[in-house]
Amino acid sequence: MTTLDEFMTALTGDSVADAVAEGRCLAAPVGCGAPVFNADGSLRHSDPDDDPEQYVAEWRLTGLCADCQDAHEADEEKAVERHTWACNAYMAHLDLMADLMTGEGE
Template identity: 60%
Template sequence: MSSHISLDEFMAAILGGDSVSAAVQEGRCVSEPIGCGLPVFDTAGNLRHTMPDDAPEEYVAEWQMTGLCADCQDALEGIEDEDVKRHSRACADYSAFLDLWAEMLEQDDD
């Protein structure tokens, strides 16, 4: 028996049972406390985003990897940009996951 868990199992543990793959399959953001749980697209099929002038394809690609809708991605970037302390373990764990993911992607490029 392997002691390794899949990325989706890891995320489900952090998200209290929710997973990135479930959120993407259902067209929504991951559940709180990490995301908002809201639909990623409006009824017309457009990206739901408070700043629609940004590149929607970049947000969709990020959502497919992280499960975070465009607004939650922006909120997380704002937190990282300000370099404030994380106020919950869930946010800290998710931030660590994103850092590990970025490192893995950099290694694949080498």
């Protein structure tokens, strides 16, 4: 079984362990390579309403900074929306075909 760190290293040539040890995000194309913390030690992230502890915990697991975590989450939400749209369109197609086959669509 491959660990997340092994997978990321194989994919990007960068590792979660190295990114965390160096206080940065994973290198592109997965992350942005930017520092995770500001010079004063605070989390480098633009939304003050977010929980910095949650982002730091996630960064230690994934190697992704707060901004990259948000970007990947937005991408996942878009993928779910596209999947939902495709499923709904397919179901409508099946309903139409069933109506045509039973004569209800005439």
